[in-house]
Amino acid sequence: MILKNKVAIVTGAKQGIGYGIALALAKEGCKVVVSDLNQKDCQVAAEKIKKEGVKILAVACDVSKKSEVDNLIAKTVKEFSQLDILVNNAGIFPFVPFLDMKEADWDRVIDTNLKSIFLCSQAALKKMKAGGKIVNISSIASFVGFEGLTHYCASKGGINALVRALALELAPKKINVNAVAPGAINTPGAAGVMTKKEKDQTIAIIPAKRFGLPEDIANTVVFLASNKADYITGQTIIVDGGWTLR
Numbered sequence: 001m002i003l004k005n006k007v008a009i010v011t012g013a014k015q016g017i018g019y020g021i022a023l024a025l026a027k028e029g030c031k032v033v034v035s036d037l038n039q040k041d042c043q044v045a046a047e048k049i050k051k052e053g054v055k056i057l058a059v060a061c062d063v064s065k066k067s068e069v070d071n072l073i074a075k076t077v078k079e080f081s082q083l084d085i086l087v088n089n090a091g092i093f094p095f096v097p098f099l100d101m102k103e104a105d106w107d108r109v110i111d112t113n114l115k116s117i118f119l120c121s122q123a124a125l126k127k128m129k130a131g132g133k134i135v136n137i138s139s140i141a142s143f144v145g146f147e148g149l150t151h152y153c154a155s156k157g158g159i160n161a162l163v164r165a166l167a168l169e170l171a172p173k174k175i176n177v178n179a180v181a182p183g184a185i186n187t188p189g190a191a192g193v194m195t196k197k198e199k200d201q202t203i204a205i206i207p208a209k210r211f212g213l214p215e216d217i218a219n220t221v222v223f224l225a226s227n228k229a230d231y232i233t234g235q236t237i238i239v240d241g242g243w244t245l246r
Helices: 016-027 039-052 067-081 103-125 150-173 196-205 212-227
Strands: 007-010 029-034 056-060 085-088 133-139 176-182 236-239
Touching: 007 016, 007 067, 016 039, 016 085, 016 212, 016 236, 029 039, 029 067, 029 103, 039 056, 056 150, 067 103, 085 212, 103 133, 103 150, 133 150, 133 212, 150 236, 176 196, 176 212, 212 236
Parallel strands: 007 029, 007 085, 029 056, 085 133, 133 176, 176 236
Antiparallel strands: none
16 A cells, blocks of 8 residues: 555545545545535545545535635644645536636636635645645646637646646655646546537547546556655646547
8 A cells, every 4th residue: 555644635526536536545545535515425425435444534625715725624634633645636617608708607617626726735735744745637628729618728727837836846845746637537527428429529539449537547646646756746647548649
């Protein structure tokens, strides 16, 4: 177990990629704080992950609000007395054509996807010691444009830039900052809402000829959160079955 006795927070962890990451961390011996908007959802996810035999804490949090983020960090440290790993996974991607997009639409996506990483990282770093790891979930949308998702693409591009700048600041403190950029992943919020035709068209684009699984992202996050990645910082690792090679 490469993460035994470590403590991690995973945001947006009730299902999909976030849940997969939380589960994978637990399987490596890590104590995990499962966080999402709704406390009941967090508890349901936490109960399933507890079967891995590690301590799990469920904490509801709106990551776009500083007071709730501060509460998340405080509850984590109170329960476990440490914080080693932060996985900023929470994100939304509502489809809105650019000319129909309201300021509130833009703000909601930027606040949830990008501002949240500022808030969570800043709060976590006040408790994180040398050897800490921050892993942010970006997207291939930061490299490839998607119609109807200008706000989402901008938020994910911002994550990649933030990773590079923050990695430079934190390297002297021996804290690593990286990102993982998933492609098309088979989750309830992504492939789960596609029609069969849309799925077939997407698979045709992907050289690997399949959707990714939450485990594909989770395995990459576990590596970046471990001491095996101590010499990797400021990077955005693309996990997309070769999509962006086209």
